[in-house]
Amino acid sequence: MNMNSNNTRVENPKRGASHLLGVFSRKPWIWAFLAAGATYLATLVVVSTSAGAGSLLYAALTFASFSIIVGVGQMFVVTLGPGNVDLSIPATMTLAATLSLKFMASDPTMIVPGLLIAIGVGLACGLFNFALIMLLRIPPIIATLSASFLFQSLAIWSNRGLRIKPPASLADFATGGTFGLPNAAWVALLVSVLAWCVLEKTIAGRWISASGQNTRAARLGGVPVNAVRFGVYVGCAVLAGLAGFVLASFSGGANLNMGTEYMLMSIAVVVIGGSSIAGGNSNVPGIWGAALFMFLIVSMLNSYGLGAGVRLMLTGLIIVSVVVLASKRGRKV
Amino acid sequence: MVENQNVIGTEEVPIITLGDAGVSFGPVQALKGACLSIMAGECIGVVGHNGAGKSTLVNVINGRLTPTSGDVSYDGAQSVADFRNAQRARESGIRSVFQELSLCPNLTVLENYRIPYRNMPIKGWRKNAASAVLASLDAVFPDHGIDPYSVVADLPIADRQMVEIAIAFARRDIDARLVILDEPTSSLDGAIADQLLAYIKKFCASGGSIIFISHMMGEIFDVASRIVVLKDGTIIENDAAQNFTRDGLVDAMGHVAPDDQTRGADTKRRDFGDEVLRMENGLNACQGEVVGLAGLAGHGQAEALAKCFLERTSDWSASRNPAVVFVAGDRSRDGVMPLWSIMRNLTLQTLVEFSRTFLVDRKAEQNIARTWHEKIGIKTDDLNNPILSLSGGNQQKVLFSRALASSAPIVIMDDPMRGVDVGTKKEVYRMIRSEAEKGRTFLWYSTETDEILECDRVFVFRDSEITAELKGDEITEENMLRASFEMQEAGE
Numbered sequence: 001m002n003m004n005s006n007n008t009r010v011e012n013p014k015r016g017a018s019h020l021l022g023v024f025s026r027k028p029w030i031w032a033f034l035a036a037g038a039t040y041l042a043t044l045v046v047v048s049t050s051a052g053a054g055s056l057l058y059a060a061l062t063f064a065s066f067s068i069i070v071g072v073g074q075m076f077v078v079t080l081g082p083g084n085v086d087l088s089i090p091a092t093m094t095l096a097a098t099l100s101l102k103f104m105a106s107d108p109t110m111i112v113p114g115l116l117i118a119i120g121v122g123l124a125c126g127l128f129n130f131a132l133i134m135l136l137r138i139p140p141i142i143a144t145l146s147a148s149f150l151f152q153s154l155a156i157w158s159n160r161g162l163r164i165k166p167p168a169s170l171a172d173f174a175t176g177g178t179f180g181l182p183n184a185a186w187v188a189l190l191v192s193v194l195a196w197c198v199l200e201k202t203i204a205g206r207w208i209s210a211s212g213q214n215t216r217a218a219r220l221g222g223v224p225v226n227a228v229r230f231g232v233y234v235g236c237a238v239l240a241g242l243a244g245f246v247l248a249s250f251s252g253g254a255n256l257n258m259g260t261e262y263m264l265m266s267i268a269v270v271v272i273g274g275s276s277i278a279g280g281n282s283n284v285p286g287i288w289g290a291a292l293f294m295f296l297i298v299s300m301l302n303s304y305g306l307g308a309g310v311r312l313m314l315t316g317l318i319i320v321s322v323v324v325l326a327s328k329r330g331r332k333v
Numbered sequence: 334m335v336e337n338q339n340v341i342g343t344e345e346v347p348i349i350t351l352g353d354a355g356v357s358f359g360p361v362q363a364l365k366g367a368c369l370s371i372m373a374g375e376c377i378g379v380v381g382h383n384g385a386g387k388s389t390l391v392n393v394i395n396g397r398l399t400p401t402s403g404d405v406s407y408d409g410a411q412s413v414a415d416f417r418n419a420q421r422a423r424e425s426g427i428r429s430v431f432q433e434l435s436l437c438p439n440l441t442v443l444e445n446y447r448i449p450y451r452n453m454p455i456k457g458w459r460k461n462a463a464s465a466v467l468a469s470l471d472a473v474f475p476d477h478g479i480d481p482y483s484v485v486a487d488l489p490i491a492d493r494q495m496v497e498i499a500i501a502f503a504r505r506d507i508d509a510r511l512v513i514l515d516e517p518t519s520s521l522d523g524a525i526a527d528q529l530l531a532y533i534k535k536f537c538a539s540g541g542s543i544i545f546i547s548h549m550m551g552e553i554f555d556v557a558s559r560i561v562v563l564k565d566g567t568i569i570e571n572d573a574a575q576n577f578t579r580d581g582l583v584d585a586m587g588h589v590a591p592d593d594q595t596r597g598a599d600t601k602r603r604d605f606g607d608e609v610l611r612m613e614n615g616l617n618a619c620q621g622e623v624v625g626l627a628g629l630a631g632h633g634q635a636e637a638l639a640k641c642f643l644e645r646t647s648d649w650s651a652s653r654n655p656a657v658v659f660v661a662g663d664r665s666r667d668g669v670m671p672l673w674s675i676m677r678n679l680t681l682q683t684l685v686e687f688s689r690t691f692l693v694d695r696k697a698e699q700n701i702a703r704t705w706h707e708k709i710g711i712k713t714d715d716l717n718n719p720i721l722s723l724s725g726g727n728q729q730k731v732l733f734s735r736a737l738a739s740s741a742p743i744v745i746m747d748d749p750m751r752g753v754d755v756g757t758k759k760e761v762y763r764m765i766r767s768e769a770e771k772g773r774t775f776l777w778y779s780t781e782t783d784e785i786l787e788c789d790r791v792f793v794f795r796d797s798e799i800t801a802e803l804k805g806d807e808i809t810e811e812n813m814l815r816a817s818f819e820m821q822e823a824g825e
Contacts, residue, residue: 201692203684207651210681213670219648220639220659220667221681221735226648280672 028274032289035272035322039296046303056299058182062250064291065184069243070262071269071287072195073236077140078270080229081212081279086236088129088144089266090259091151093244096121097254098155100245101164108167115245122241125151126234133233134226140233156256166249174249184246188288191239196284208232212279268294272322293322346409347372348425348511348542349394353403356389363389365566366403371511376533376543378557378574380550381586382754386566387546388724391513394544395429396422423449426510428501430517435497438486442466442496445485450505469503470495473532474525490663491630491780494520498529502536511542518552519751522630522780523814530556548754549781550579562586583755605789609774610743612641615799616792618774620742623765625788625808626778628817633797634778635662638745641776645743651685658682658736662748662778668732669720675731676702676716682735705734709760725752733761737768744768746777750784762787782810793817 040060044053070089077086096118104114125147132143165171176183199205207228210218219225243262248254271277272293273286297318301311347370356364364386371377381387392398393405396418404412407425428449436445443462447453453462463481470477474495485493494517501512514533518526533543533556547553553560553574560577562570562585570577570585577585606620616637618624626634638659645656661668670678680687680698687701688694702716709730713723720728729752736744750758765775765787779785791808793801793816801816803809 203688203691203693206677206681206684206693209672210670213672214666217661217667217670218681220642220661221670222646222651222655222658222685222739223681224647224649224651227650276672280670 029283029286029289031322031325032273032286032293034289035318036289036293036296039293039300039318043296043300043303056296058177060292060295060299061185062182063295064288065182065188066243066247066250067262067265067269067291067294068188068287069191069246070240070266071273071291072191072284073239074266075270075273075275075282075284075287076195076208076232077236078267078275078277079208079212079279079282080232081215082277084140084212084279085267086129086144086233086240087141087263088125088148088151088237089240090261090263091148091155092122092125092237092240093247093259093262094254094256095125095151095155095244096241097244097248097258098159098256101166101248101254102158104164104167104170106165106167108169111167111170114167114170118241118245119238120241122238123234125241126237129237130230130233134229152256155254159254159256163253163255165253170249171252174246184250187242187246191242192284192288199282199284204228204231209280209282212281214280265294268319272319294319345372348408349422349427350406350409351393351400351403352406352412354393354400354405355402356393356398357401363566364393364400367393367568369561369568369571371542371544373510373540373542374537376537376545376556376558378553378560379544379546379563380548380553380560380582381563382726382756385563385586387563388515389566390563391429391515391544391546393418394422394511395419395427395513424507426507427513428509428511429513429515430497430501431515436485436493436500439484441484442479442481442488442500445496446481446500446503449500452506465503465505466496466499469499473499473502474528489630490520491522491525495525502532509541511544512536513544513546515546516548516752517545518547518549520630520748520780523782524629526552548752548758550582550755553582554579586755606772610641610776612637614797615802616641616776618743618776618790620774621769621772622790623769623775623777623788625785625791626776626794627785627791627813628794628800630780632794632817634794635747636797637794638747638776638778642745653685655682655686655739655741657743657745658739658741660732660736660744660746660749662746662751664725664728664732664751667747669728671721673720674717675711675713675720675723678720679705679716679731679734679738683738686739701738705738709734709764710757726754726757729753730757737764742772743774743776746775746779748778748780750779750781758784782813785813786810 040057043056047053047056070093074086074089077084099121100114100118103117104110128150129144129147132138132147133140136143138146166174173183178186199208207218207223210221210223211225211228215225244254244259247258251258269287269290272290273288274283275281275286297315298311301314306314350370351367354364354367355362367390379387379390389398393400399414399416399418404414405418406412407418407421407427410421437448440448443459443466446462446466447458466481470479470481477492477495479488479492479496485496488496498514498517501514502509517529521529530552533545537543537556537558543556545553545556554577557574560570560572560574560582561568562582564586605622608617609620611617614637616624616626626637628634642657642659646652659667665671670681676698679702683701684693684698687697705711706713706716711723711730711734712727720731723731729749733749750761753761765777769775777784777788785791786808788808789804791803791813792799793803793813795817801812803812803816
């Protein structure tokens with residue numbers, strides 16, 4: 001059980017080149033950023049103009065933002081320990097986007113209530129997930145997966161194939177930028193900073209980490225573990241609702257499969273970003289590196305003009321190698 | 334150097350020889366210049382404080398650690414520093430039972446036997462393994478009642494320890510010649526521990542060797558033919574057991590531990606406050622009282638304590654004035670947060686109490702950690718080191734501090750002294766006493782009689798029920814044993 005404590009002690013104290021590695025290995029998020037940087041440079045070989053380079057980065061930041069917002073939520077859930085994952089993120093995004101855009105009906109004065117609706121839908125979805133997990137004692141993976149069918153059906157039922165445009169000012173905001181950064185990235189940055197503060201500075205953050213390492217020990221150490229799980233699942237769904245709102249505003253309306261790719265994306269950015277899938281250990285900066293990497297890898301392979309099959313295979317291979325590299329760091333924290 | 338070498342002819346080759354072996358982990362020197370050779374038929378008792386280097390010594394012998402200086406030779410062979418000592422140790426018949434239980438909880442008993450026995454013939458291995466484990470269990474612990482097909486996680490901790498010991502003695506392709514027992518009796522109750530000690534004597538008489546690590550002096554003197562005393566990573570004494578006395582040994586370890594005179598009559602006759610706790614099974618406690626839970630290990634004491642804690646705290650909110658706090662005995666299951674630093678582990682319970690907002694009060698946190706670092710003597714230079722860098726006993730001190738730092742009026746302790754050395758135990762007894770006099774109530778489950786004798790009132794458990802309530806002078810080992818076994822005898 002406790003073998004790891006001894007394994008880490010056996011390592012020989014080496015100096016020099018491996019010292020640098022040692023510094024890196026204490027910052028697990030570094031690998032995600034290295035990978036993102038390398039991919040970016042590799043793309044620049046083909047896109048040689050400086051305007052192209054800038055716009056690639058801008059696009060990467062924009063599209064990464066959505067992954068970051070949902071990834072942060074997923075990170076909290078994954079931190080709760082093995083078996084905890086929220087698979088209802090795509091459906092929650094779709095439902096929140098559909099309902100809020102329908103409510104706003106392209107009316108610019110309704111933007112704030114619309115946002116509140118999106119957040120409210122997230123809240124409701126999170127509550128529903130938690131109720132399934134807690135009251136009916138269904139494993140989180142099954143609970144959130146089955147809940148996602150319900151959410152998706154609700155979205156289909158309310159949407160009925162209509163595509164309602166977001167209010168013009170909201171669409172302008174979502175597609176625009178401030179101080180050279182896309183507005184979506186600012187939203188993601190705000191979310192990340194908040195998440196980081198929660199994890200590092202608050203008692204709740206300690207509780208989340210403790211519950212993820214050993215729920216029983218946490219409970220016996222005075223941690224209200226149910227409240228922690230409640231907060232995490234609801235928080236994750238709220239972030240998914242927010243991401244759905246911003247994404248729909250960005251892409252000119254909600255559609256029923258807008259969330260699909262974020263199911264695996266949200267988990268991928270958490271893992272590549274260096275958070276421990278075994279729980280207890282989370283990592284906010286890594287999510288940025290990982291989200292940028294996930295976008296850049298696709299655009300790199302696209303710009304090399306490779307076929308779809310090769311592209312997917314390479315994506316898979318590269319992700320695997322980054323995860324292997326990042327997990328080589330042992331269990332140092 | 335070795336005096337009791339009355340073994341004949343070809344057995345003159347030591348099973349293992351350490352020549353000036355040292356181990357350092359970065360700046361920490363865990364073992365310095367250890368010289369030791371072990372002959373067949375010897376039982377070596379190893380004593381020392383928490384962090385004195387006992388586990389390191391053992392890990393060098395069983396090959397898990399390769400010494401960073403000096404050499405190790407098995408069966409008189411040339412020593413080679415090639416990180417393959419674990420294999421050599423295995424081929425020399427060296428087996429270990431660790432202090433932290435190291436069975437795989439999700440596997441059955443016989444599957445756990447199969448893990449170290451790598452080249453076991455595949456045909457019909459389950460049956461063979463089951464009979465080998467059962468034979469060994471029967472030999473070491475007669476009347477154990479353990480089914481080799483049961484999953485380890487379903488066994489109580491005492492049974493798990495018995496299984497682990499039995500596996501170490503079990504028959505394999507290479508027979509056990511040197512078995513290392515690192516605190517094997519810490520989670521066993523008296524009767525079972527006696528069975529083990531008897532078996533150790535038999536094993537040594539038939540030419541096997543034992544390294545026996547324990548904090549219980551009585552056991553050491555009972556079985557050991559030679560005693561090795563470790564202090565700060567150095568072997569300071571290595572002599573035949575008859576050349577030591579109990580007091581001499583404690584002195585050699587370097588702790589001034591006053592004898593049992595501290596248990597004065599005044600503490601016994603104290604008046605207690607109102608009843609602060611009563612449970613369905615009749616367990617009750619008054620303010621300022623130290624209530625002991627005795628009985629054989631695994632008879633529902635731990636469950637009663639967990640229930641008591643869970644009933645009085647919430648899954649949904651943390652109170653600024655918690656009613657109870659918990660000190661875990663099964664560290665890895667109930668206590669330690671393995672990814673965290675010592676400080677974070679220490680302050681988990683008091684985060685809410687010592688913070689006025691929803692933020693962690695870093696200053697208060699550091700103060701608490703520093704206070705307890707000194708008060709209870711946690712052996713570390715830096716409280717930001719990971720908790721797993723501490724030895725078992727020191728981890729236990731952190732868990733103690735976590736609970737005692739809180740202001741909760743009731744403290745629940747689930748066999749909390751496992752792996753804690755004598756000096757620290759005395760220190761903790763004193764702390765418990767003074768806290769009790771200030772009005773705190775303690776519920777204390779222990780498998781060790783000495784600790785139960787410290788209590789004001791004792792409930793004896795058997796089959797998850799209270800069979801006796803002992804007060805004052807009635808608290809004796811004899812009474813406790815009688816209450817633990819009474820119903821068993823009546824039933825048979």
